[in-house]
Amino acid sequence: MNDEVMIRLENVSYEYKSYVDDSIQTAVNDVSLEIKKGEFLCILGHNGSGKSTMAKMMNGLLFPTSGQVTVMGINTRDEDKIWDIRSKAGMVFQNPDNQIVATIVEEDVAFGPENLGLPPGEIRRRVDEALEIVEMSEYKKHAPHLLSGGQKQRVAIAGILAMNPDCIIFDEPTAMLDPNGRIEVMGTIKKLNEVEGKTIVLITHYMEETVDADRIIVMNKGEIALQGTPREVFSQVDKVKGLGLDVPQVTELVYELRKEGINIKYDVLSVEELVDIL
Amino acid sequence: MLKDITIGQYFPGDSIVHKLDPRIKIIIIGLFIASLFLIDSFLPYIFIVLFIGTVIKVAKLPLKFILKGIKPLVFIIMITLAINIFMTKGEVLFYIGPLTVSKEGLYTAAFMALRLIFLITGTSLLTLTTSPIALTDGIEKLLNPFKRLGLPAHELAMMMTIALRFIPTLLEETDKIMKAQMARGADFESGNILNRAKNLIPLLVPLFINAFRRADELATAMEARCYRGGENRTRLNELRLKKTDIVVMTSMIIYFALIVSTRYIDL
Numbered sequence: 001m002n003d004e005v006m007i008r009l010e011n012v013s014y015e016y017k018s019y020v021d022d023s024i025q026t027a028v029n030d031v032s033l034e035i036k037k038g039e040f041l042c043i044l045g046h047n048g049s050g051k052s053t054m055a056k057m058m059n060g061l062l063f064p065t066s067g068q069v070t071v072m073g074i075n076t077r078d079e080d081k082i083w084d085i086r087s088k089a090g091m092v093f094q095n096p097d098n099q100i101v102a103t104i105v106e107e108d109v110a111f112g113p114e115n116l117g118l119p120p121g122e123i124r125r126r127v128d129e130a131l132e133i134v135e136m137s138e139y140k141k142h143a144p145h146l147l148s149g150g151q152k153q154r155v156a157i158a159g160i161l162a163m164n165p166d167c168i169i170f171d172e173p174t175a176m177l178d179p180n181g182r183i184e185v186m187g188t189i190k191k192l193n194e195v196e197g198k199t200i201v202l203i204t205h206y207m208e209e210t211v212d213a214d215r216i217i218v219m220n221k222g223e224i225a226l227q228g229t230p231r232e233v234f235s236q237v238d239k240v241k242g243l244g245l246d247v248p249q250v251t252e253l254v255y256e257l258r259k260e261g262i263n264i265k266y267d268v269l270s271v272e273e274l275v276d277i278l
Numbered sequence: 279m280l281k282d283i284t285i286g287q288y289f290p291g292d293s294i295v296h297k298l299d300p301r302i303k304i305i306i307i308g309l310f311i312a313s314l315f316l317i318d319s320f321l322p323y324i325f326i327v328l329f330i331g332t333v334i335k336v337a338k339l340p341l342k343f344i345l346k347g348i349k350p351l352v353f354i355i356m357i358t359l360a361i362n363i364f365m366t367k368g369e370v371l372f373y374i375g376p377l378t379v380s381k382e383g384l385y386t387a388a389f390m391a392l393r394l395i396f397l398i399t400g401t402s403l404l405t406l407t408t409s410p411i412a413l414t415d416g417i418e419k420l421l422n423p424f425k426r427l428g429l430p431a432h433e434l435a436m437m438m439t440i441a442l443r444f445i446p447t448l449l450e451e452t453d454k455i456m457k458a459q460m461a462r463g464a465d466f467e468s469g470n471i472l473n474r475a476k477n478l479i480p481l482l483v484p485l486f487i488n489a490f491r492r493a494d495e496l497a498t499a500m501e502a503r504c505y506r507g508g509e510n511r512t513r514l515n516e517l518r519l520k521k522t523d524i525v526v527m528t529s530m531i532i533y534f535a536l537i538v539s540t541r542y543i544d545l
Contacts, residue, residue, distance in 0.1 A: 099499035110514035115504040
Protein backbone atom coordinates (compact mmCIF):
# COMPACT_ATOMS: atom_id res chain seq x y z
CA MET A 1 0.00 0.00 0.00
CA ASN A 2 1.30 3.46 -0.76
CA ASP A 3 0.04 6.96 -0.24
CA GLU A 4 -1.44 7.51 -3.68
CA VAL A 5 -5.16 8.17 -3.44
CA MET A 6 -7.36 5.94 -5.62
CA ILE A 7 -10.81 7.31 -4.85
CA ARG A 8 -11.61 10.49 -2.93
CA LEU A 9 -15.02 11.53 -1.66
CA GLU A 10 -15.28 15.14 -0.48
CA ASN A 11 -18.35 16.14 1.53
CA VAL A 12 -20.49 13.87 -0.62
CA SER A 13 -24.25 13.82 -0.17
CA TYR A 14 -26.88 11.99 -2.18
CA GLU A 15 -30.55 12.82 -2.02
CA TYR A 16 -33.44 11.28 -3.88
CA LYS A 17 -37.16 11.77 -4.03
CA SER A 18 -39.23 9.14 -2.28
CA TYR A 19 -41.64 7.20 -4.51
CA VAL A 20 -44.24 7.19 -1.77
CA ASP A 21 -44.72 10.81 -0.73
CA ASP A 22 -42.39 12.98 -2.82
CA SER A 23 -40.36 13.81 0.26
CA ILE A 24 -36.59 14.23 -0.06
CA GLN A 25 -34.65 11.29 1.35
CA THR A 26 -30.96 11.46 2.15
CA ALA A 27 -29.10 8.25 1.29
CA VAL A 28 -25.60 9.58 1.89
CA ASN A 29 -25.01 12.57 4.16
CA ASP A 30 -21.82 14.64 3.92
CA VAL A 31 -19.31 11.79 3.74
CA SER A 32 -15.61 12.43 3.21
CA LEU A 33 -13.35 9.50 2.55
CA GLU A 34 -10.03 8.64 0.94
CA ILE A 35 -9.30 5.21 -0.46
CA LYS A 36 -5.59 4.57 -0.98
CA LYS A 37 -4.10 2.64 -3.84
CA GLY A 38 -3.78 -1.05 -2.99
CA GLU A 39 -6.04 -0.77 0.03
CA PHE A 40 -8.60 -3.41 0.99
CA LEU A 41 -11.51 -1.39 2.33
CA CYS A 42 -14.76 -2.84 3.64
CA ILE A 43 -17.93 -0.85 3.90
CA LEU A 44 -20.38 -2.36 6.35
CA GLY A 45 -23.92 -1.39 7.13
CA HIS A 46 -27.41 -2.79 7.34
CA ASN A 47 -30.01 -2.28 4.60
CA GLY A 48 -30.66 1.35 3.77
CA SER A 49 -27.48 2.65 5.35
CA GLY A 50 -26.40 4.18 2.05
CA LYS A 51 -23.53 1.82 1.32
CA SER A 52 -24.70 0.75 -2.16
CA THR A 53 -25.43 4.33 -3.17
CA MET A 54 -21.91 5.26 -2.14
CA ALA A 55 -20.51 2.45 -4.27
CA LYS A 56 -22.48 3.52 -7.32
CA MET A 57 -21.11 7.05 -6.96
CA MET A 58 -17.55 5.70 -7.03
CA ASN A 59 -17.69 4.84 -10.72
CA GLY A 60 -20.10 7.40 -12.05
CA LEU A 61 -23.27 5.29 -12.14
CA LEU A 62 -24.77 7.89 -9.80
CA PHE A 63 -23.69 11.47 -9.27
CA PRO A 64 -23.58 13.12 -5.83
CA THR A 65 -26.21 15.77 -5.10
CA SER A 66 -23.48 17.83 -3.50
CA GLY A 67 -19.76 17.32 -3.01
CA GLN A 68 -17.16 15.78 -5.30
CA VAL A 69 -16.10 12.24 -6.14
CA THR A 70 -12.75 11.81 -7.86
CA VAL A 71 -11.27 8.58 -9.19
CA MET A 72 -7.49 8.79 -9.73
CA GLY A 73 -7.83 12.54 -9.91
CA ILE A 74 -10.72 12.53 -12.41
CA ASN A 75 -14.01 14.02 -11.28
CA THR A 76 -16.89 11.60 -11.98
CA ARG A 77 -18.92 14.53 -13.30
CA ASP A 78 -16.46 14.91 -16.19
CA GLU A 79 -18.59 13.40 -18.96
CA ASP A 80 -15.75 13.04 -21.45
CA LYS A 81 -13.82 10.85 -19.06
CA ILE A 82 -16.65 8.75 -17.66
CA TRP A 83 -15.49 5.67 -19.59
CA ASP A 84 -11.95 6.09 -18.27
CA ILE A 85 -13.34 6.11 -14.75
CA ARG A 86 -15.49 3.04 -15.35
CA SER A 87 -12.60 1.06 -16.81
CA LYS A 88 -10.32 2.10 -13.91
CA ALA A 89 -12.88 1.43 -11.19
CA GLY A 90 -14.77 -1.73 -12.15
CA MET A 91 -17.86 -2.86 -10.33
CA VAL A 92 -19.23 -6.31 -9.47
CA PHE A 93 -22.87 -6.57 -8.43
CA GLN A 94 -24.94 -8.78 -6.18
CA ASN A 95 -26.76 -11.03 -8.63
CA PRO A 96 -24.36 -12.88 -10.95
CA ASP A 97 -27.22 -13.83 -13.31
CA ASN A 98 -28.03 -10.21 -14.03
CA GLN A 99 -24.55 -9.10 -15.04
CA ILE A 100 -23.64 -11.82 -17.52
CA VAL A 101 -24.41 -10.71 -21.06
CA ALA A 102 -23.24 -13.45 -23.42
CA THR A 103 -24.13 -17.12 -23.84
CA ILE A 104 -20.54 -18.37 -23.60
CA VAL A 105 -18.20 -17.67 -20.67
CA GLU A 106 -15.28 -16.31 -22.69
CA GLU A 107 -17.56 -14.15 -24.84
CA ASP A 108 -18.91 -12.59 -21.67
CA VAL A 109 -15.48 -11.89 -20.23
CA ALA A 110 -14.62 -10.27 -23.56
CA PHE A 111 -17.62 -7.89 -23.32
CA GLY A 112 -15.75 -5.17 -21.34
CA PRO A 113 -12.58 -5.04 -23.45
CA GLU A 114 -14.74 -5.19 -26.61
CA ASN A 115 -16.50 -2.05 -25.40
CA LEU A 116 -13.11 -0.40 -24.88
CA GLY A 117 -12.36 -1.01 -28.57
CA LEU A 118 -9.22 -3.09 -28.06
CA PRO A 119 -7.75 -5.14 -30.93
CA PRO A 120 -8.89 -8.81 -31.00
CA GLY A 121 -5.42 -10.17 -30.11
CA GLU A 122 -5.26 -8.03 -26.98
CA ILE A 123 -8.83 -9.02 -26.01
CA ARG A 124 -7.92 -12.69 -26.33
CA ARG A 125 -4.85 -12.20 -24.11
CA ARG A 126 -6.82 -10.35 -21.43
CA VAL A 127 -9.70 -12.85 -21.46
CA ASP A 128 -7.34 -15.78 -20.98
CA GLU A 129 -5.44 -13.97 -18.24
CA ALA A 130 -8.59 -12.90 -16.37
CA LEU A 131 -10.06 -16.42 -16.48
CA GLU A 132 -6.73 -17.77 -15.24
CA ILE A 133 -6.75 -15.42 -12.23
CA VAL A 134 -10.27 -16.40 -11.16
CA GLU A 135 -9.45 -20.07 -11.90
CA MET A 136 -12.22 -20.55 -14.45
CA SER A 137 -10.08 -21.29 -17.52
CA GLU A 138 -11.43 -24.79 -17.97
CA TYR A 139 -14.99 -23.44 -18.25
CA LYS A 140 -14.29 -20.85 -20.93
CA LYS A 141 -16.45 -22.54 -23.57
CA HIS A 142 -19.30 -23.30 -21.16
CA ALA A 143 -22.73 -21.72 -21.05
CA PRO A 144 -23.00 -19.49 -17.96
CA HIS A 145 -26.42 -20.76 -16.87
CA LEU A 146 -24.95 -24.22 -16.24
CA LEU A 147 -22.42 -22.91 -13.69
CA SER A 148 -22.90 -22.66 -9.92
CA GLY A 149 -23.53 -19.31 -8.25
CA GLY A 150 -19.94 -18.94 -7.06
CA GLN A 151 -18.62 -19.83 -10.50
CA LYS A 152 -20.94 -17.34 -12.16
CA GLN A 153 -19.82 -14.61 -9.80
CA ARG A 154 -16.17 -15.44 -10.57
CA VAL A 155 -16.95 -15.14 -14.29
CA ALA A 156 -18.45 -11.72 -13.57
CA ILE A 157 -15.26 -10.78 -11.71
CA ALA A 158 -13.18 -11.97 -14.68
CA GLY A 159 -15.33 -9.77 -16.91
CA ILE A 160 -14.30 -6.75 -14.83
CA LEU A 161 -10.66 -7.87 -14.55
CA ALA A 162 -10.38 -8.08 -18.33
CA MET A 163 -10.85 -4.31 -18.48
CA ASN A 164 -7.67 -4.11 -16.39
CA PRO A 165 -9.00 -1.83 -13.63
CA ASP A 166 -6.88 -0.49 -10.78
CA CYS A 167 -9.76 -0.70 -8.38
CA ILE A 168 -12.71 -3.07 -8.10
CA ILE A 169 -15.84 -2.21 -6.17
CA PHE A 170 -17.85 -5.19 -4.97
CA ASP A 171 -21.48 -4.47 -4.13
CA GLU A 172 -22.52 -7.34 -1.85
CA PRO A 173 -21.00 -9.98 -4.15
CA THR A 174 -21.80 -12.90 -1.86
CA ALA A 175 -25.32 -11.99 -0.76
CA MET A 176 -27.00 -14.44 -3.14
CA LEU A 177 -24.49 -17.29 -2.88
CA ASP A 178 -24.44 -20.49 -0.86
CA PRO A 179 -21.66 -20.93 1.76
CA ASN A 180 -19.34 -22.67 -0.73
CA GLY A 181 -19.82 -19.98 -3.34
CA ARG A 182 -19.15 -17.38 -0.68
CA ILE A 183 -15.82 -18.97 0.23
CA GLU A 184 -14.83 -19.20 -3.48
CA VAL A 185 -15.62 -15.57 -4.16
CA MET A 186 -13.99 -14.26 -0.98
CA GLY A 187 -10.86 -16.25 -1.86
CA THR A 188 -10.79 -14.63 -5.28
CA ILE A 189 -11.25 -11.14 -3.81
CA LYS A 190 -8.37 -11.61 -1.35
CA LYS A 191 -6.20 -12.93 -4.16
CA LEU A 192 -6.95 -9.87 -6.29
CA ASN A 193 -5.83 -7.62 -3.47
CA GLU A 194 -2.77 -9.53 -2.34
CA VAL A 195 -1.42 -11.02 -5.57
CA GLU A 196 -2.71 -8.67 -8.25
CA GLY A 197 -2.40 -5.53 -6.12
CA LYS A 198 -5.88 -4.26 -6.95
CA THR A 199 -7.56 -1.73 -4.71
CA ILE A 200 -10.66 -3.40 -3.30
CA VAL A 201 -13.81 -1.80 -1.96
CA LEU A 202 -16.01 -4.54 -0.55
CA ILE A 203 -19.54 -3.69 0.45
CA THR A 204 -21.15 -6.34 2.59
CA HIS A 205 -23.20 -7.06 5.64
CA TYR A 206 -21.34 -10.22 6.54
CA MET A 207 -18.89 -9.36 9.32
CA GLU A 208 -16.79 -12.48 8.75
CA GLU A 209 -15.80 -11.21 5.30
CA THR A 210 -14.25 -8.06 6.67
CA VAL A 211 -11.71 -9.73 8.96
CA ASP A 212 -8.88 -9.52 6.40
CA ALA A 213 -9.56 -5.93 5.39
CA ASP A 214 -7.08 -3.11 5.92
CA ARG A 215 -9.81 -0.80 7.08
CA ILE A 216 -13.51 -1.05 7.88
CA ILE A 217 -16.06 1.70 7.57
CA VAL A 218 -19.42 1.18 9.24
CA MET A 219 -22.22 3.18 7.70
CA ASN A 220 -25.39 4.16 9.49
CA LYS A 221 -28.14 6.40 8.12
CA GLY A 222 -25.88 7.72 5.38
CA GLU A 223 -23.04 8.64 7.68
CA ILE A 224 -19.80 7.02 8.75
CA ALA A 225 -20.54 5.69 12.22
CA LEU A 226 -17.31 3.83 12.92
CA GLN A 227 -13.98 3.54 11.21
CA GLY A 228 -10.74 1.66 11.78
CA THR A 229 -8.92 -1.65 11.40
CA PRO A 230 -10.99 -4.80 11.94
CA ARG A 231 -9.51 -5.16 15.44
CA GLU A 232 -10.39 -1.62 16.39
CA VAL A 233 -13.92 -1.88 15.04
CA PHE A 234 -14.83 -5.28 16.42
CA SER A 235 -13.48 -4.49 19.87
CA GLN A 236 -16.36 -2.04 20.21
CA VAL A 237 -18.90 -4.83 20.37
CA ASP A 238 -21.64 -2.76 22.02
CA LYS A 239 -21.41 0.02 19.49
CA VAL A 240 -21.38 -2.35 16.49
CA LYS A 241 -24.43 -4.18 17.83
CA GLY A 242 -26.14 -0.87 18.43
CA LEU A 243 -25.83 -0.20 14.71
CA GLY A 244 -27.79 -3.33 13.94
CA LEU A 245 -24.84 -5.48 12.91
CA ASP A 246 -23.35 -8.68 14.26
CA VAL A 247 -19.73 -9.11 15.20
CA PRO A 248 -17.93 -12.35 14.23
CA GLN A 249 -18.80 -15.26 16.51
CA VAL A 250 -15.31 -15.44 17.98
CA THR A 251 -15.29 -11.76 18.90
CA GLU A 252 -18.71 -12.13 20.47
CA LEU A 253 -17.52 -15.11 22.52
CA VAL A 254 -14.53 -13.14 23.82
CA TYR A 255 -16.84 -10.29 24.68
CA GLU A 256 -19.12 -12.56 26.67
CA LEU A 257 -16.14 -14.19 28.41
CA ARG A 258 -14.77 -10.82 29.40
CA LYS A 259 -18.15 -9.84 30.74
CA GLU A 260 -18.00 -12.90 32.98
CA GLY A 261 -14.70 -11.66 34.30
CA ILE A 262 -12.29 -13.87 32.34
CA ASN A 263 -9.41 -11.63 31.45
CA ILE A 264 -8.31 -12.08 27.85
CA LYS A 265 -7.43 -9.41 25.30
CA TYR A 266 -10.49 -8.17 23.52
CA ASP A 267 -9.45 -7.89 19.87
CA VAL A 268 -9.53 -11.54 18.78
CA LEU A 269 -10.63 -12.16 15.18
CA SER A 270 -10.08 -15.82 14.33
CA VAL A 271 -10.84 -19.16 15.97
CA GLU A 272 -7.15 -20.14 15.87
CA GLU A 273 -6.16 -16.98 17.69
CA LEU A 274 -8.66 -17.64 20.46
CA VAL A 275 -7.60 -21.27 20.80
CA ASP A 276 -3.99 -20.11 21.22
CA ILE A 277 -4.96 -17.66 23.94
CA LEU A 278 -7.13 -20.11 25.82
CA MET B 279 -41.39 -29.94 -18.31
CA LEU B 280 -40.08 -26.63 -19.62
CA LYS B 281 -36.60 -28.02 -20.06
CA ASP B 282 -37.64 -29.69 -23.34
CA ILE B 283 -37.86 -26.42 -25.23
CA THR B 284 -34.82 -25.83 -27.38
CA ILE B 285 -34.86 -22.75 -29.52
CA GLY B 286 -32.72 -22.68 -32.63
CA GLN B 287 -31.16 -25.94 -31.51
CA TYR B 288 -27.48 -26.12 -32.32
CA PHE B 289 -25.63 -29.35 -32.99
CA PRO B 290 -21.97 -28.71 -32.10
CA GLY B 291 -19.26 -30.06 -34.35
CA ASP B 292 -16.21 -28.91 -36.25
CA SER B 293 -16.93 -29.88 -39.81
CA ILE B 294 -16.29 -27.55 -42.72
CA VAL B 295 -20.00 -26.60 -42.61
CA HIS B 296 -19.73 -25.60 -38.95
CA LYS B 297 -16.62 -23.54 -39.60
CA LEU B 298 -18.01 -21.69 -42.57
CA ASP B 299 -18.47 -17.95 -42.03
CA PRO B 300 -22.03 -17.38 -40.71
CA ARG B 301 -22.58 -14.60 -43.26
CA ILE B 302 -21.88 -17.03 -46.10
CA LYS B 303 -24.21 -19.58 -44.57
CA ILE B 304 -27.03 -17.08 -44.24
CA ILE B 305 -26.58 -15.98 -47.86
CA ILE B 306 -26.49 -19.59 -49.10
CA ILE B 307 -29.70 -20.39 -47.22
CA GLY B 308 -31.20 -17.28 -48.83
CA LEU B 309 -30.22 -18.58 -52.26
CA PHE B 310 -31.59 -21.98 -51.32
CA ILE B 311 -34.98 -20.55 -50.36
CA ALA B 312 -35.13 -18.36 -53.46
CA SER B 313 -34.35 -21.21 -55.83
CA LEU B 314 -36.82 -23.47 -54.03
CA PHE B 315 -39.58 -20.99 -54.89
CA LEU B 316 -38.38 -20.53 -58.48
CA ILE B 317 -38.35 -24.22 -59.33
CA ASP B 318 -41.44 -25.23 -61.29
CA SER B 319 -41.01 -28.94 -61.90
CA PHE B 320 -40.13 -32.09 -60.00
CA LEU B 321 -36.84 -32.85 -61.69
CA PRO B 322 -34.68 -30.04 -60.15
CA TYR B 323 -35.75 -31.32 -56.71
CA ILE B 324 -33.07 -33.94 -57.23
CA PHE B 325 -30.46 -31.22 -56.90
CA ILE B 326 -32.14 -29.81 -53.83
CA VAL B 327 -32.10 -33.25 -52.19
CA LEU B 328 -28.49 -33.61 -53.26
CA PHE B 329 -27.63 -30.29 -51.59
CA ILE B 330 -29.41 -31.14 -48.32
CA GLY B 331 -27.95 -34.66 -48.33
CA THR B 332 -24.41 -33.42 -48.86
CA VAL B 333 -24.65 -30.86 -46.06
CA ILE B 334 -26.04 -33.46 -43.63
CA LYS B 335 -23.28 -35.90 -44.57
CA VAL B 336 -20.44 -33.37 -44.37
CA ALA B 337 -21.68 -31.78 -41.13
CA LYS B 338 -22.24 -35.28 -39.66
CA LEU B 339 -25.72 -34.36 -38.48
CA PRO B 340 -27.83 -37.23 -37.12
CA LEU B 341 -30.88 -37.80 -39.34
CA LYS B 342 -33.01 -38.09 -36.20
CA PHE B 343 -32.40 -34.39 -35.49
CA ILE B 344 -33.59 -33.38 -38.95
CA LEU B 345 -36.74 -35.50 -38.73
CA LYS B 346 -37.49 -34.08 -35.28
CA GLY B 347 -37.52 -30.66 -36.89
CA ILE B 348 -40.22 -31.71 -39.37
CA LYS B 349 -42.44 -33.39 -36.80
CA PRO B 350 -44.14 -30.31 -35.32
CA LEU B 351 -45.00 -29.16 -38.85
CA VAL B 352 -46.69 -32.36 -39.99
CA PHE B 353 -50.08 -30.77 -39.34
CA ILE B 354 -49.35 -27.82 -41.63
CA ILE B 355 -48.04 -30.15 -44.34
CA MET B 356 -51.25 -32.20 -44.12
CA ILE B 357 -53.39 -29.10 -44.53
CA THR B 358 -51.33 -28.01 -47.54
CA LEU B 359 -51.79 -31.44 -49.05
CA ALA B 360 -55.55 -31.44 -48.50
CA ILE B 361 -56.11 -27.93 -49.81
CA ASN B 362 -54.10 -28.57 -52.95
CA ILE B 363 -55.66 -31.94 -53.68
CA PHE B 364 -59.25 -30.76 -53.38
CA MET B 365 -58.99 -27.20 -54.59
CA THR B 366 -57.08 -27.64 -57.84
CA LYS B 367 -59.33 -28.00 -60.86
CA GLY B 368 -58.49 -30.29 -63.74
CA GLU B 369 -58.93 -33.79 -65.14
CA VAL B 370 -61.09 -35.57 -62.56
CA LEU B 371 -59.75 -38.91 -61.35
CA PHE B 372 -62.31 -39.86 -58.69
CA TYR B 373 -64.72 -38.46 -56.12
CA ILE B 374 -64.70 -38.53 -52.31
CA GLY B 375 -68.21 -37.50 -51.33
CA PRO B 376 -68.77 -34.02 -52.67
CA LEU B 377 -65.02 -33.47 -53.22
CA THR B 378 -63.25 -34.12 -56.48
CA VAL B 379 -59.68 -35.33 -56.84
CA SER B 380 -57.94 -34.30 -60.02
CA LYS B 381 -54.69 -35.36 -61.60
CA GLU B 382 -53.36 -31.81 -61.42
CA GLY B 383 -54.45 -31.63 -57.79
CA LEU B 384 -52.35 -34.62 -56.80
CA TYR B 385 -49.44 -33.24 -58.76
CA THR B 386 -49.46 -29.78 -57.13
CA ALA B 387 -50.14 -31.23 -53.68
CA ALA B 388 -47.08 -33.45 -53.86
CA PHE B 389 -45.03 -30.62 -55.27
CA MET B 390 -46.05 -28.15 -52.54
CA ALA B 391 -45.61 -30.65 -49.70
CA LEU B 392 -42.09 -31.43 -50.90
CA ARG B 393 -41.32 -27.72 -51.16
CA LEU B 394 -42.43 -27.21 -47.57
CA ILE B 395 -40.37 -30.15 -46.29
CA PHE B 396 -37.28 -28.93 -48.13
CA LEU B 397 -37.82 -25.43 -46.81
CA ILE B 398 -37.92 -26.63 -43.20
CA THR B 399 -34.97 -28.98 -43.46
CA GLY B 400 -32.91 -26.47 -45.42
CA THR B 401 -33.35 -23.67 -42.91
CA SER B 402 -32.84 -25.96 -39.93
CA LEU B 403 -29.46 -26.86 -41.45
CA LEU B 404 -28.46 -23.27 -40.76
CA THR B 405 -29.41 -23.25 -37.07
CA LEU B 406 -28.10 -26.78 -36.53
CA THR B 407 -24.61 -25.94 -37.75
CA THR B 408 -24.29 -22.34 -36.53
CA SER B 409 -24.03 -21.33 -32.86
CA PRO B 410 -26.49 -18.60 -31.80
CA ILE B 411 -23.62 -16.16 -31.22
CA ALA B 412 -22.16 -16.74 -34.68
CA LEU B 413 -25.64 -16.37 -36.13
CA THR B 414 -26.29 -12.99 -34.46
CA ASP B 415 -22.79 -11.85 -35.44
CA GLY B 416 -23.50 -12.80 -39.03
CA ILE B 417 -26.86 -11.03 -39.03
CA GLU B 418 -25.28 -7.90 -37.55
CA LYS B 419 -22.56 -7.82 -40.18
CA LEU B 420 -25.00 -8.47 -43.03
CA LEU B 421 -27.30 -5.69 -41.84
CA ASN B 422 -24.43 -3.23 -41.42
CA PRO B 423 -24.83 -1.65 -44.88
CA PHE B 424 -28.43 -0.73 -43.97
CA LYS B 425 -27.24 1.25 -40.95
CA ARG B 426 -27.09 4.34 -43.09
CA LEU B 427 -30.81 3.97 -43.75
CA GLY B 428 -31.34 4.10 -40.00
CA LEU B 429 -31.52 0.37 -39.30
CA PRO B 430 -30.13 -0.31 -35.80
CA ALA B 431 -28.10 -3.39 -36.79
CA HIS B 432 -25.94 -3.56 -33.67
CA GLU B 433 -28.85 -3.03 -31.30
CA LEU B 434 -30.88 -5.77 -33.00
CA ALA B 435 -28.00 -8.21 -32.69
CA MET B 436 -27.42 -7.25 -29.03
CA MET B 437 -31.11 -7.79 -28.25
CA MET B 438 -30.99 -11.22 -29.85
CA THR B 439 -27.89 -12.16 -27.86
CA ILE B 440 -29.44 -11.05 -24.57
CA ALA B 441 -32.72 -12.81 -25.38
CA LEU B 442 -30.83 -16.05 -26.07
CA ARG B 443 -28.80 -15.58 -22.89
CA PHE B 444 -31.91 -15.15 -20.73
CA ILE B 445 -34.10 -17.94 -22.16
CA PRO B 446 -32.68 -20.61 -19.81
CA THR B 447 -32.64 -18.20 -16.83
CA LEU B 448 -36.28 -17.24 -17.29
CA LEU B 449 -37.35 -20.86 -17.89
CA GLU B 450 -35.68 -21.83 -14.64
CA GLU B 451 -37.43 -18.99 -12.89
CA THR B 452 -40.82 -19.97 -14.37
CA ASP B 453 -40.30 -23.49 -13.08
CA LYS B 454 -39.46 -22.14 -9.62
CA ILE B 455 -42.45 -19.80 -9.44
CA MET B 456 -44.76 -22.55 -10.71
CA LYS B 457 -43.59 -24.92 -8.00
CA ALA B 458 -43.95 -22.22 -5.36
CA GLN B 459 -47.50 -21.45 -6.48
CA MET B 460 -48.38 -25.13 -6.72
CA ALA B 461 -47.13 -25.63 -3.18
CA ARG B 462 -49.69 -23.04 -2.18
CA GLY B 463 -52.48 -24.81 -4.03
CA ALA B 464 -52.35 -23.26 -7.50
CA ASP B 465 -53.61 -25.51 -10.27
CA PHE B 466 -52.13 -25.13 -13.72
CA GLU B 467 -53.32 -28.35 -15.31
CA SER B 468 -57.09 -28.70 -15.06
CA GLY B 469 -60.20 -26.81 -16.12
CA ASN B 470 -61.12 -25.38 -19.48
CA ILE B 471 -58.96 -23.07 -21.52
CA LEU B 472 -60.42 -19.92 -19.98
CA ASN B 473 -59.82 -21.14 -16.44
CA ARG B 474 -56.33 -22.29 -17.26
CA ALA B 475 -55.47 -18.93 -18.74
CA LYS B 476 -56.81 -17.26 -15.58
CA ASN B 477 -54.69 -19.56 -13.43
CA LEU B 478 -51.60 -18.41 -15.28
CA ILE B 479 -51.91 -14.87 -13.91
CA PRO B 480 -50.19 -15.60 -10.59
CA LEU B 481 -47.37 -17.10 -12.65
CA LEU B 482 -47.01 -14.33 -15.20
CA VAL B 483 -47.17 -11.34 -12.86
CA PRO B 484 -44.11 -12.24 -10.75
CA LEU B 485 -42.31 -13.44 -13.87
CA PHE B 486 -42.76 -10.09 -15.61
CA ILE B 487 -41.85 -8.07 -12.53
CA ASN B 488 -38.67 -10.10 -12.14
CA ALA B 489 -37.84 -9.75 -15.82
CA PHE B 490 -38.09 -5.96 -15.58
CA ARG B 491 -35.93 -5.92 -12.46
CA ARG B 492 -33.36 -8.09 -14.24
CA ALA B 493 -33.37 -5.79 -17.26
CA ASP B 494 -32.69 -2.80 -15.03
CA GLU B 495 -29.81 -4.52 -13.23
CA LEU B 496 -28.33 -5.85 -16.45
CA ALA B 497 -28.39 -2.37 -17.98
CA THR B 498 -26.51 -0.96 -14.96
CA ALA B 499 -23.96 -3.78 -15.12
CA MET B 500 -23.47 -3.24 -18.86
CA GLU B 501 -22.92 0.48 -18.31
CA ALA B 502 -20.42 -0.27 -15.55
CA ARG B 503 -18.57 -2.36 -18.13
CA CYS B 504 -18.31 0.63 -20.45
CA TYR B 505 -21.04 -0.40 -22.88
CA ARG B 506 -22.00 2.54 -25.07
CA GLY B 507 -23.63 1.01 -28.14
CA GLY B 508 -21.97 -0.43 -31.20
CA GLU B 509 -19.68 2.47 -31.94
CA ASN B 510 -15.92 1.77 -31.69
CA ARG B 511 -16.68 -1.68 -30.40
CA THR B 512 -14.30 -4.46 -31.40
CA ARG B 513 -14.90 -8.20 -31.15
CA LEU B 514 -13.02 -11.08 -29.58
CA ASN B 515 -13.66 -13.23 -32.62
CA GLU B 516 -13.80 -10.96 -35.66
CA LEU B 517 -15.50 -12.42 -38.70
CA ARG B 518 -13.01 -12.72 -41.52
CA LEU B 519 -13.65 -14.38 -44.88
CA LYS B 520 -11.28 -17.24 -45.57
CA LYS B 521 -10.47 -18.79 -48.92
CA THR B 522 -12.79 -21.75 -48.30
CA ASP B 523 -15.63 -19.32 -47.60
CA ILE B 524 -15.19 -17.66 -50.97
CA VAL B 525 -14.81 -20.97 -52.83
CA VAL B 526 -17.95 -22.41 -51.20
CA MET B 527 -19.86 -19.20 -51.83
CA THR B 528 -18.97 -19.03 -55.53
CA SER B 529 -19.73 -22.68 -56.20
CA MET B 530 -23.05 -22.38 -54.39
CA ILE B 531 -24.06 -19.36 -56.46
CA ILE B 532 -23.32 -21.30 -59.65
CA TYR B 533 -25.10 -24.40 -58.33
CA PHE B 534 -28.29 -22.56 -57.46
CA ALA B 535 -28.16 -20.55 -60.70
CA LEU B 536 -28.13 -23.85 -62.58
CA ILE B 537 -31.07 -25.16 -60.57
CA VAL B 538 -33.10 -22.04 -61.30
CA SER B 539 -32.14 -22.10 -65.00
CA THR B 540 -34.01 -25.43 -65.38
CA ARG B 541 -37.11 -23.24 -65.31
CA TYR B 542 -36.25 -21.95 -68.76
CA ILE B 543 -35.20 -25.23 -70.34
CA ASP B 544 -37.74 -27.71 -71.66
CA LEU B 545 -36.79 -31.05 -70.29
